[in-house]
Amino acid sequence: MTAxxxxxxxxxxxxRPAHRDANVLRWLAAYTASLIGDSVYFVxxxxxxxxxxxxxxxxxxxxxxxxxxxxxxxxxxxxxxxxGVRRIVLGSDAxxxxxxxxxxxxxxxTAPALWILVxxxxxxxxxxxxxxxxVGALPPRITTPDQLARVTGMRTLSxxxxxxxxxxLGGLAxxxxxxxxxxxxxGALFALSLPLLLTVRLRPLNVxxxxxxxxxxxxxxxxxxxxxxxxxxxxxLRRHPLIGxxxxxxxxxxxxxxxxxxxxxxxxxxxxxxxxxxxxxIISGFGAGATVGAVLLTVAGRxxxxxxxxxxxxxxxxxxxxxxxxxxxxxxxxxxxxAVGLAMGVxxxxxxxxxxxxxxxxxxxxxxxxxxxxxxxxAPMSYPVVGAAIGAWGSAPxxxxxxxxxxxxxxxxxxxxxxxxxxxxxSRPRPSKT
Numbered sequence: 001m002t003a004x005x006x007x008x009x010x011x012x013x014x015x016r017p018a019h020r021d022a023n024v025l026r027w028l029a030a031y032t033a034s035l036i037g038d039s040v041y042f043v044x045x046x047x048x049x050x051x052x053x054x055x056x057x058x059x060x061x062x063x064x065x066x067x068x069x070x071x072x073x074x075x076x077x078x079x080x081x082x083x084g085v086r087r088i089v090l091g092s093d094a095x096x097x098x099x100x101x102x103x104x105x106x107x108x109x110t111a112p113a114l115w116i117l118v119x120x121x122x123x124x125x126x127x128x129x130x131x132x133x134x135v136g137a138l139p140p141r142i143t144t145p146d147q148l149a150r151v152t153g154m155r156t157l158s159x160x161x162x163x164x165x166x167x168x169l170g171g172l173a174x175x176x177x178x179x180x181x182x183x184x185x186x187g188a189l190f191a192l193s194l195p196l197l198l199t200v201r202l203r204p205l206n207v208x209x210x211x212x213x214x215x216x217x218x219x220x221x222x223x224x225x226x227x228x229x230x231x232x233x234x235x236x237l238r239r240h241p242l243i244g245x246x247x248x249x250x251x252x253x254x255x256x257x258x259x260x261x262x263x264x265x266x267x268x269x270x271x272x273x274x275x276x277x278x279x280x281x282i283i284s285g286f287g288a289g290a291t292v293g294a295v296l297l298t299v300a301g302r303x304x305x306x307x308x309x310x311x312x313x314x315x316x317x318x319x320x321x322x323x324x325x326x327x328x329x330x331x332x333x334x335x336x337x338x339a340v341g342l343a344m345g346v347x348x349x350x351x352x353x354x355x356x357x358x359x360x361x362x363x364x365x366x367x368x369x370x371x372x373x374x375x376x377x378x379a380p381m382s383y384p385v386v387g388a389a390i391g392a393w394g395s396a397p398x399x400x401x402x403x404x405x406x407x408x409x410x411x412x413x414x415x416x417x418x419x420x421x422x423x424x425x426x427s428r429p430r431p432s433k434t
Contacts, residue, residue, distance in 0.1 A: 017147065017150065018143050018147040018150040018151045018154065019150065019154065019298060021143065021147075023142055023200060023201050024142055024143055024147075024151060024154070026196050026199050026200050027138065027142050027196075027197070027200045028154055028155075028158055029196050030192075030193040030194075030196035030197045030200065031135065031155065031158050031193070032158040032161055032162060033189045033190075033192045033193040033196070034093060034135075034189065034190060034193040035158060035159060035161075035162035035166070036161070036162045036165055036166045036169065036189050037096075037100075037166075037185075037186045037187070037188075037189030037190045037193070038162065038166070038186075039162050039163065039165075039166020039167055039169075039170060040166050040167075040169055040170035040173065040182060040185050040186040040189065041100060041124070041170075041183070041186040042062075042170075043166070043167050043170025043171060043174065043182060044170055044173070044174065044179055044182035044183045044186060045061060045062065045117060045120070045121060046058065046061075046062060047174050047179065047182070048107070048112040048117055048179040048182075049061040049062070049114070049117050051112070051179075052111065052112060052113065052114055052117075060118065061114070061117045061118055061121055062121070064118050064121035064122050064125065065121040065122065065124050065125030065128065066125060066376075066380065067122075067125065068122055068125040068126040068129060069125040069126070069128050069129045069132070069376060070129075070373065070376070070378075071129070072126055072129035072130075073129045073132065073133065073369050073372060073373045073376075074230055074233075074366070074369050074370065074373065075129065075226070075230070075369075076088075076129040076130040076131070076132065076133040076134065076365075076369050077133040077233065077365040077366035077367070077368060077369025077370065078226050078229045078230050078233065078365070078366060078369075079130055079133075079134075079226075079365070080130075080133050080134040080137055080364075080365025080366075080368070080369070081229065081233070081362060081363060081364065081365040081366055082226070082229060085134045085135075085137045085138055085141060085202075085364075085365060086141075086197075086202055088130055088131070088134035088365075089131065089134045089135050089138065089197060090194065090197055090198065091130075092127050092128075092130040092131035092134065093131060093190055093193055093194055093197065094194060095127050096124065096127050096128075096131065096190050097187050097190035097191050097194065099120065099123055099124060099127070100120075100124075100183050100184075100186050100187035100190060101183070101184065101187035101191075103116065103120050103183050104179075104180050104181075104183035104184040104187055105180075107179045107180050107183065108180035112179050132369075132372050132376065133365050133366075133368045133369035133372055134365060134368075136368040136369075136371070136372055137356075137364045137365045137367075137368040138200075138202075139151045139152060139155065139356060140356050140357070140359075140361075140364065141202040141203055142200060142201070142202065142203065143203075144203075145357050145424075145425035146302065146424075146425045148353050148356060148357055148424070148425070149297055149300075149302045149303070149306075149349065149350070149353040149424050150297065150298050150300075150302070152297070152349045152352050152353045152356075153293075153294045153295070153296070153297030153298035153349050154294075154298050156290065156291075156293075156294035156297075156345060156348070156349055157291065157294045157295065157298060160287060160290060160291045160294065163287065164287070169185065170182050170185070170186070173185045229366070230366070232363075233363050233366030233367070233370075234366075234370075236360070236363050236366070236367075237363075237366075237367065237370060240358070241416075241418040242354070242358045242416075242418040242419060242422060243355055243358055243359060243367060245412060245413070245416040245418060245419050246351055246354060246355050246358075246413075246419060246422075247355070247370055247371060247374065248409075248412050249310075249314070249351065249409040249412050249413050249419065250348075250351050250371060250374050250375070250409075251374040251378060252405070252406065252408050252409035252412065253314055253317075253318075253344075253347070253406045253409040254374055254375050254378065254379040255378065255379060255381075255382050255405070255406075256318065256382075256402045256403070256404075256405035256406025256407075256408070256409070257317065257318065257321050257344070257402060257403075257406045258375075258379040258380070258382060259379070259380075259382035259383050259385065259386035259387075259402065260321055260386060260398070260399055260402040260403070261286065261321060261340070262383065263383045263386045263387050263390075264325075264386050264387075264390060264395060264398060264399060264402070265279065265282060265283070265324075266279060267387065267390045267391075267395060268324070268325055268390075268395040268399070269282065271394070271395050272330075274330050274333075278330050278333075281330065281334050282324075282330075282333055282334055282337045283337070284334075285333075285334040285335065285336075285337035285338040285341065286337040286338065286340060286341035287341060288338055288341065289337065289338035289339060289340065289341025289342035289343075289345065290341035290342065290344065290345035291341075291345070292341075292342050292345070293341070293342045293343070293344075293345025293346040293349065294345055294349065296346070297346065297349050297350075302424045302425075303346075303350065303424070304423070305423070306350050306353075306354060306422050306423055306424045307354070307413065307418075307419045307420045307421055307422035307423070308420060309346070309350060310347050310350045310351055310354070310413060310419070310422075311410050311413040311414050311419070311420070313343040313344070313346045313347040313350075314343070314344075314347045314406070314407075314409055314410050314413065315407060315410045316339065316340075316343040317340050317343040317344040317347060317406070318403045318404075318406040318407045318409075318410065319403060319407075320336045320337075320339045320340040320343065321340050321399065321402065321403050321406070322399050322400045322402070322403025322404070323336055323403075324336045324337060324340070324399060325395045325396040325398075325399030325400065326396060326399075326400075350424075352371065353424055354422050354424065355367060355368075355371060356368075357424060357425055358422075386398060386402065389401075
């Protein structure tokens with residue numbers, strides 16, 4: 001028997017797990033390099049602004065990039081669907097690389113003027129509005145649907161690696177060579193990601209079985225303008241029985257918990273007198289928990305009853321976030337932060353995997369742009385509200401209130417049968433044989 005006949009007799013070959021797939025690993029390396037470059041860029045931008053401006057101007061520089069990113073994010077999703085995610089990812093990453101290296105060369109010969117830093121932040125934010133939806137829509141194009149949860153877990157690990165390694169690398173570059181060196185390191189990391197992205201192969205998309213949403217199909221949209229594409233994407237989200245409710249759950253949980261875990265945690269730490277080291281321990285606990293959650297999903301690849309697991313982990317995260325302000329000792333706060341990180345890491349990974357497996361390929365970029373807008377656009381709007389509320393009433397009632405608000409997402413998830421019964425591809429229990 002020939003080798004080909006032997007292979008046919010053995011049946012179909014099982015797909016390679018994502019963490020052993022060279023194509024996925026090339027994408028992961030490129031994505032990690034790009035994320036670390038982002039972290040180094042923000043360090044360089046912040047320290048450069050601090051050297052030439054006062055606190056108010058530093059805040060202006062750091063916030064400048066958020067406005068074009070939020071305003072143009074939905075347009076970035078339209079561009080990804082119209083022109084292809086590969087083209088947008090490569091083009092926007094190349095532009096980011098050029099911008100950073102040009103600024104590095106500029107500040108090497110002259111002091112970094114405030115207007116240059118503001119212009120850089122605005123331009124970088126505008127390009128990010130193209131890059132973020134496109135890169136977020138890549139995972140379904142590089143792996144099979146049954147491996148998407150594993151790839152999403154690997155993506156979360158990549159984000160944690162960048163958060164841990166990026167700021168120290170940026171600080172080291174600033175210490176050794178000042179702003180030019182830090183911007184150059186960020187540009188070099190973006191440049192490193194480009195050849196890796198060029199080698200990533202994309203696969204054709206189809207819509208797998210995702211429970212009650214499996215029958216949702218959309219015919220390819222007729223050629224139309226960008227505005228019609230945007231409205232068509234929003235209409236698609238509104239009528240989709242799974243993606244629409246899932247995005248509502250994501251938005252509610254982000255608005256309820258993001259401000260609490262960022263701004264609120266700093267103010268709580270000040271109230272308790274735990275000091276900078278205490279704040280560092282709490283944030284490290286949260287990061288460690290989220291990393292463990294990402295590792296679990298990377299190893300397991302999928303979880304049964306994904307919709308119910310999502311709702312349960314979101315509830316644990318909301319209860320844990322509310323309880324952090326009620327415990328008197330730092331070790332308990334760190335333990336709770338780790339539990340919140342673990343729960344929210346699993347919840348966020350499942351939510352993104354379900355959205356991407358359920359989305360029609362023709363709308364994937366626009367769907368991803370709306371998901372990202374809820375986290376990087378809408379969630380930071382809660383920061384001043386949380387800060388003002390804690391100033392008026394103290395940390396404990398605000399933490400509890402935000403936890404209750406985030407729990408509304410649990411109610412929404414359980415109220416919609418499409419979310420409650422949602423399954424990732426390959427996770428549904430096999431029917432018993434009779």
